[in-house]
Amino acid sequence: MNVIVIGGGVAGAASAIALRRLGMEVTVYEAYAEPAGQVGSFLSLASNGLRVLRALGVLEQVQQAGIDVPRQRMWSSSGRLLGDVPRGRLSGDELHSVTLMRGTLVEALRAQALAAGAVIVTGERMVDAVATEEGVRAVFASGRTAHASLLVGADGIWSATRSLLDPHAPTPEYAGLYSITGVAEGIETDPGAFNLTFARNGAFIHLAAPGGKVWWSAQVSCPEQPELGLTEEEWLRRLAGLYRREHLPSAILEATTELHRPTLMHRLDAVPVRHNDRIALLGDAGHPVGAGQGASMALEDALVLAQSLAAEPSVAEALSAYEAARSARIAKMVKAASANRDAKTAGPLARRMRDLMMPVGVRLFYEKATAWLYTYDSGELPTARTDGEPQVLSARL
Structure with missing residues (x-):
């Protein structure tokens, strides 16, 4: 089975690793020579994202590239400590949050994708994608065309794949x-x-x-x-x-x-169409969330997509299963991210109420309120057959 991945960032590189582990032929098309450039921005990976990296066999490499951050402290504008909690995990979880430069994470994942046998083509920007019963055809600005059984749109919040999949899709x-x-x-x-x-x-x-x-x-x-x-x-x-x-x-x-x-x-309004029978959106292309969970949610997407492809008899059924598996969790995460963003733009009265209530709320409710997020385990990655072909999609590709 051949797969086209559009976008070589976190979601794209992770999906390339996962699908190559299943024995699929994967080509990643990235518009830039560098995934985003070393622009200095850093990101964090929470325990749920780190479990995905472990399932993909790349956890140690990412941990070595980043900073171990076991605690998060929240402060008021006056310097008062509002809360001191485990960072991106529940207490007792030995998977400490990792913070690293975005470019460093993408470089680490890209290196693992290449080592797994994926092909990465840079400098190619997709301008059209047409799904047919036989597969999907991608057209690039250079005039290059590519054909595959599946196209994965992992091209970020300004996704071209999203608008090609649904011309009426919301824009950021x-x-x-x-x-x-x-x-x-x-x-x-x-x-x-x-x-x-x-x-x-x-x-x-x-x-x-x-x-x-x-x-x-x-x-x-x-x-x-x-x-x-x-x-x-x-x-x-x-x-x-x-x-x-x-x-x-x-x-x-x-x-x-x-x-x-x-x-x-x-911000991006809810994306009503995240897949058809041949195309699926991953990561920020389908649901930008922020709140320290953008990369972790993209990693979850990559693993669950691979699991769905391994479990279902056709691409169309696999993409429907992927959407069913992800939709409720993503909707809950988007809601949480919106609340997180609102907290950063609060007015004077809301700030005073937050400073008053947060120490009590953190102490009494933090673990219960975040358990759904941090204890989530996407599971393991299925193994490929010994002949190198995936244990999936043997019929009705």
């Missing part, structure tokens, strides 16, 4: 937040803790990184989409003004030695 909208990340030096920060400050003008995240550095991210509340063409000095001055009343974020900004380009944060 600015979410009232923008993000800037950077690196500071000379700041004392406890290692192993992911710090989230609910500041007056948006969240501020920081954690200790190798070499005595501090990685930070300012997620700025801004109802009107900002102009992004400022210089680094202008951005730092703007951030210094926005976070001037938060002591630690101010100190980190003052000690910044490296600043990365700002990015707008977007």
Whole structure:
């Protein structure tokens, strides 16, 4: 069975690993030579995502490439500790959250996909995809065409696959937040803790990184989409003004030695069509969630898709099973992500209520409220037959 994967990011590379492990022929088409460039943004993997990496046989490589972060601390704008909880897991779970640069994660997954036998083609942007009873044909801007039994759209929030699958699909909208990340030096920060400050003008995240550095991210509340063409000095001055009343974020900004380009944060209405008989969406292409779960949800998608293909007698039935397996969990995650985003744009009254109630709520309800998310186990990856062919889809491809 041949599979085309559009997009070489987290979702695309993970699906390539999973499908190659089943013995399928996989070609990944990536529009850029680098998956997103080393733009400085970092992401976290929670226990549910790490279990997927373990099932794919790549957990150790990713853990070695990132930072072990067992704790998360939440702070008010005044510096009051609102909560100290396990990061991306429940207490007692030995799978500690891992934080690493997005580009580093993609590079690690790409290397494993190549080692598994996937083909990665860069510089190719898909412009059309046509599903037929025999398979699917992808057309690229270069004039190249490719044919396969299945096309996996893992091409992110600005997915071309999504609009080809459904011309009426929603498009991303600015979410009232923008993000800037950077690196500071000379700041004392406890290692192993992911710090989230609910500041007056948006969240501020920081954690200790190798070499005595501090990685930070300012997620700025801004109802009107900002102009992004400022210089680094202008951005730092703007951030210094926005976070001037938060002591630690101010100190980190003052000690910044490296600043990365700002990015707008977007939301996407529920995608009504996430598959047909030959095409399926994975990751942000079908459900951007954020809230520290974007990469983990993409990894879950990749594994569940492979399991569905292994269990069902046809591609069409497998994609229906994949959607059925993922829809309720994704809907719940999208709702949680929306609440998370709202917390970062809260007004003065809502901030005061949060600062008052959060310490009690975290102590009494955190584990119960997050168990559905962090204890989820996508299961194992089926094995390929000894002749190299997958134990799947022997008929009605």
